[in-house]
Amino acid sequence: MSRLFEPLQIRDVRFRNRIFVSPMCQYSSEDGMPNDWHLVHLGSRAVGGAALVIVEASAVTPEGRISAKDSGFWSDQHAEAFKRITAFIKSQGAATGIQLAHAGRKAATDTPWRGGRPLSAESGGWPTVAPSPLPFADGYATPHELSATEINELVARFIQATHRAYAARFDVVEIHMAHGYLLHEFLSPLSNHRNDEYGGDFAGRIKLPLRVAAAVREAFPAHLPVFVRISATDWVEGGWDLEQSVAFVRELQKIGIDLIDCSSGGTVPVAAIPAAPGYQVPFAAAIRKQVGIKTGAVGIITEPQQAESIIANGEADAVLIAREFLRDPYWPLHAAKALQVDVPYPVQYERAKR
Numbered sequence: 001m002s003r004l005f006e007p008l009q010i011r012d013v014r015f016r017n018r019i020f021v022s023p024m025c026q027y028s029s030e031d032g033m034p035n036d037w038h039l040v041h042l043g044s045r046a047v048g049g050a051a052l053v054i055v056e057a058s059a060v061t062p063e064g065r066i067s068a069k070d071s072g073f074w075s076d077q078h079a080e081a082f083k084r085i086t087a088f089i090k091s092q093g094a095a096t097g098i099q100l101a102h103a104g105r106k107a108a109t110d111t112p113w114r115g116g117r118p119l120s121a122e123s124g125g126w127p128t129v130a131p132s133p134l135p136f137a138d139g140y141a142t143p144h145e146l147s148a149t150e151i152n153e154l155v156a157r158f159i160q161a162t163h164r165a166y167a168a169r170f171d172v173v174e175i176h177m178a179h180g181y182l183l184h185e186f187l188s189p190l191s192n193h194r195n196d197e198y199g200g201d202f203a204g205r206i207k208l209p210l211r212v213a214a215a216v217r218e219a220f221p222a223h224l225p226v227f228v229r230i231s232a233t234d235w236v237e238g239g240w241d242l243e244q245s246v247a248f249v250r251e252l253q254k255i256g257i258d259l260i261d262c263s264s265g266g267t268v269p270v271a272a273i274p275a276a277p278g279y280q281v282p283f284a285a286a287i288r289k290q291v292g293i294k295t296g297a298v299g300i301i302t303e304p305q306q307a308e309s310i311i312a313n314g315e316a317d318a319v320l321i322a323r324e325f326l327r328d329p330y331w332p333l334h335a336a337k338a339l340q341v342d343v344p345y346p347v348q349y350e351r352a353k354r
Contacts (some may be wrong), residue, residue, distance in 0.1 A: 003311040003342045004304070007319060008051070010294065012223040013095055013171050015051035015318070016309050017343075019332045021259075022298055022322040023054045023099040023174065023229075025070060027111040032059065032072015037283050039085050045325055046094035047346055049332030051318075053089050054097035055082070057176050063126055064182070065295040067111050074157065075101060079164035086169040092346065094258035097172035099229065100161050102154065104182030105130035105143040105191070106266075131186045131208075132193040133136070137269040138143030151198065151208060154182075158212050162219040173220050174227040175213055183209045184231055187248070188240040188267045206248050214255045228252055228297070229261035231299035235271035242286060249291045259294040260287055261320060275299070278306060285315035296320045304335035 008015040021042075028037045038055075044051050058073040059065040065072060072078050086096040108125040109118050118140045119125030129150070130143035146154070158175070165173050177183040185191040187206045192199050198208050202320040217226050232245045250261050262284040265273050268348045273279075280299035297316035301307055310316050324331055336343040346352045 002291070002308060002336075002339045003345060004308045004319075004339065005336060005341045006311075010225040016093055017049070017051045017332065018288045018318040019050050019307070019335070020097075020296060020318050020320045021045045021050045021054055021325055022320040023056045023097075023176075024322050024326070025056045025066065027067055027069040027113075029069055029071050029346040032062070032065065032074065032078055033081050034068065034071065034085055038071075038288055039088065041324040042085055043088045043092070044329040046092035047349075048325075048328075049336065049343060050094055050325070051103055051332075052095045052097050052172060054172070054174060054320075055085075055170075057099050057101035057103075058161075059180075060100055060102055060154075060161040063129065063323055064104075064107060066107060066169075066181075067109050069111050069125060070103075071162055073098065073161045076164060076167075079168040082168040082170075090169070092201035095171040096169065097227070098165050098168075098170045099174040099176050100158060100165070101176035102182040104128065104180075104185045105134070105136045105140065106180055108141070121349055122254040129181065131191060131199060134191060134193065136180065145194075148196070148198075153210075153237075155212055155215050159215050159219045162216045166221060166224070172225050172227060173216060173218055174229055174261060176229050177209050178229045178261075178263045180268070181266070183212060184240070184267060187230075187244075188234055190234060190236060190239045191265050200249065202244060206251065209248075210251055210255070213252055213257055217256045225258040226256070227259045227261055228257050229263055231264045231266055232262050232280070232287070233264050234267045235265050235273050236268055239267060242283060245283070246287055246290050249287050249293060253291055253293045257293070259296055259317065260284075260291075261296040261298060262287060262316075263298050277302065278310070281310055281315050288302060288314070298322065304338040307335065308339055
């Protein structure tokens with residue numbers, strides 16, 4: 001029996017296996033709206049056998065986009081536009097997820113294939129916000145420090161987006177607290193230099209992320225799961241680290257968060273990240289063991305036996321696969337064959353099963 005292909009039950013959602021499509025920006029939206037590209041991109045991964053297909057980081061405000069081409073979720077029109085995509089994904093036996101996000105001081109950049117540089121107002125950029133007025137890197141604008149009133153408005157925006165996620169028939173909401181974007185900026189002492197209730201010591205720095213998580217959990221129906229993606233470490237001395245992550249996740253568990261999606265890095269551009277196959281899996285394993293919460297492992301997971309071992313060894317409850325899904329939308333079907341597991345194919349593709 002393959003552990004990778006065992007079903008996973010979280011609240012009332014039954015995932016057909018442990019293979020999840022990681023949120024991946026496509027930089028292909030207009031005014032945040034999904035289109036045919038997103039239908040084909042996300043739908044083909046459901047056809048390919050994934051258990052959960054998570055939409056890319058979708059901004060809760062227009063200013064929260066990484067680029068002007070990012071997915072958005074700040075209006076009811078966005079939720080309506082996603083309905084045909086969630087319907088198709090579900091029709092193929094997969095669950096649907098959306099990652100709610102705000103890019104913070106890393107917003108207002110160009111698309112990667114145009115260089116990914118921060119944009120000036122003259123070239124289409126917009127003012128950015130952050131916990132403190134510290135630019136991400138040379139060339140980035142100094143962000144506006146969020147006031148207490150603006151923080152309250154931000155929490156309200158996450159709540160509104162969560163209600164839209166249910167209206168759009170998403171089964172899972174994931175809150176983006178990783179990769180140096182806004183909520184991670186509040187967590188890390190490298191980017192949060194505030195001296196009010198939302199800064200300073202550990203309790204202050206986790207206050208807003210924890211408040212957002214509690215608000216989203218309350219706003220999303222109790223029978224459906226809420227995930228949180230974190231960067232388990234900044235990879236920089238004096239920054240956010242695994243010890244703080246474990247303590248933070250204990251608080252997330254208390255408010256009903258169901259799974260921690262364990263990534264890393266992104267707060268500062270100078271971090272030395274030792275990227276290698278499975279390099280972030282130990283974070284998922286440590287948090288799972290120390291906190292007793294479900295975790296997802298992500299980061300250069302490309303081979304079926306590698307993914308099987310992660311689940312079989314109890315290092316994580318699911319694997320979130322990104323670039324390998326860009327290379328092969330049908331990776332789960334091919335992994336099942338490599339692991340000698342008989343899984344159903346879409347009826348339209350059955351003649352290619354053997």
